[in-house]
Amino acid sequence: MATAYPNEITASPEAVSPASPASSTGQIPLEQPPKLKGRHRLLQNLQRISSSPSLTRRGRSSSTGYRRDGKASLSCVSLSQSAYTPCLGNGSTSQLYGGLSARPITSGSGDSPECDANARIRLVGSDSPNASQSRTIPLPMDMRPGSRGLSPGTDAVEEPAAARSTPKPKKVFDFWGSMPDELKMRIFQFLPPREIVRCSAVSKAWNKMCFDGQLWTQVDTTDYYRDIPSDGLVKLITSGGPFVRDLNLRGCVQLKDKWQTEGERITDVCRNLVNFSLEGCRIDKSSIHYFLLRNTRLEYINLSGLAGVGNSAMKIIAQSCPQLETLNVSWCTGVHTAGLKMVVGACANLKDLRASEISGFDDVDFALQLYEKNTLERLIMSRTNLTDEFLKALVHGLDPEMDLLQERPIVPPRRLKHLDIHQCSDLTDDGVKRLAHNVPDLEGLHLSQCSELSDESVMAVIRTTPHLTHLELEDMEKLSNNTLVELAKSPCAARLEHLNISYCENLGDIGTLQIMKNCPSLRSVEMDNTRVSDLTLMEASVRVRKRGYDEKLPRVGLRLVVFDCANVTWAGVKEVLSSNAYLPRAARKSLQAVSVQSLVAQTVDPNQSTTVIASSITPPPAPSIYPNEIIHLKCFYGWQMTVDEHNRRVLRGDLAAANRLDRKWADYMMATEEAGTTGAGMRRRRRRAREAERIYNEDDEEAGTFGVGAITTLGAGRRRHTEGGGSGGCMVM
Known part of the structure; x- marks a missing residue:
């Protein structure tokens, strides 16, 4: 073939x-x-x-x-x-x-x-x-x-048709490229501003998206104001433009030179601001005025600490910002109460006025204007020349009608919820007593460092403020334990969360024990440089333990500050640590049952119907019950590291390790005391030595002329027992 x-x-x-x-x-x-x-x-x-x-x-x-x-x-x-x-x-x-x-x-x-x-x-x-x-x-x-x-x-x-047809290439699906722009913006909104700025360096397309105005409706530089350069910050603000609603440039000192060159452009694009803060910025007066003039819908303005803010800025606010609700001009030395009058008169919705270290709070006319408006819910007038007459006019007005039976003026109650008048040295009891029966909605009262105030005015106010939750009474030398006892019996005792009595040297356990017993909602108590002792710490530990136990990890429920309290010893600190890791008897029984079940496992053989006991070498599981809340203690700096480590172990649920640390620290402190490294330990060691010597001398059957257990003048010997049993004896020199 x-x-x-x-x-x-x-x-x-x-x-x-x-x-x-x-x-x-x-x-x-x-x-x-x-x-x-x-x-x-x-x-x-x-x-x-x-x-x-x-x-x-x-x-x-x-x-x-x-x-x-x-x-x-x-x-x-x-x-x-x-x-x-x-x-x-x-x-x-x-x-x-x-x-x-x-x-x-x-x-x-x-x-x-x-x-x-x-x-x-x-x-x-x-x-x-x-x-x-x-x-x-x-x-x-x-x-x-x-x-x-x-x-x-x-x-x-x-x-041949199938052979001639070339295979089609697999179509590559571009997930990000085919996604709508709205979804891309939504994804970027979940990133923090720092990460968005970093993503802008990926490509030109990402740079355009990262500086899209939809992402910058809220510009808050609190977390990254030290890291972002001035050019990037200016680009960020201008790219947001009309989208920006909240602008917080607190602490952005790097814009000092940019305000002179780019200030007008920045203020021109940002015309829809609602919340505006320039606290701590180095900005010129003209840029501030431009911002205030071009944003007529401002509701929150924070100009704290700006030297360029004066009464002219207050006039612009009164003319351009009728919807203003919060104004902070604290530490603005150029602002006077005369400028604040214009703001209060033009802004009918003003609820929060913060004016610390502002001059002119002896002007009764301004107080009468605030009394007639009666819209303020927060008023801060600390470190000012506030007088009793101003406070009277603010609360009662001028020549109010008097109730003859109760001997108090008949006036509408104030809407104040927070009042801060601390460090006003001109205030006396006569002015502060006017707050009684006139601020029923008061929740926070700050009277610290008003040295002229006494129990009379403070007790009058706390009796008539059932919603009081925060009370600051720091460095008031004339206060006594009667104020704390009255506070524990007042209607606000069940709501009280924060109490500061630091540097009140006349306050001690008599008042603080009542506070711990009758105020179950306490979250913070500052008692440094007072006369409180370990009894207060022990009572606080008992009250916190009564807040319950559950299966969740514990959290800090009460903060105690006991710096420089001479009567607080390591024993009281140890009581707090032991209480933080304490479990009730019922919880311990349940844990013991769980441990026994883990060590001895009983299995039933289905064929022989017998019980076989098998031991396990696995450690018992961690406790499933923890205290709901613990005490975070601030104490003597030499003990603070141990306290902090104990708190960390308790907060992560390792109660066994916390108990071991507690025992070891107690042993160390006892050994240190016995060694006499401290003054108190030395005295206690000497006292114990004298007691031992006395007991040793009492063992003698016969007593010398110096009595039972007599010791020689030099302390070098003791009486000897004579064989004749006579009453006489000789002294061994």
């Missing part, structure tokens, strides 16, 4: 069927070839292996004869890319090859009659030696194979 060539197919005359279907349709039948004999007959039945499965499927005829001269050895069909016309013309020397039509023509089609199912083709490979016709013809395009590895049963017409 001859070798198969991929590009040529042999066409044999025997391939033409003698009984062609064309005879039934009236076409001229094909001529029968001459009958061969011998080796020509044998070679006529041989066929070449085709490289095209399509030709195999259609049926191949036998090849033509093989001649030794090589002129017509094996004729092949060319598989070149030349065009192929299935309808061939009739030649005089050609033969018809039945059944090789490229496309079967259906009956009734409009094609040429020459292109039918039995098209005539040329005979390739004639035996004539002078044959001038081509020995190959091109294979039709729709019959060319797509691959050499196709199976014989595969359709040759459909396969």
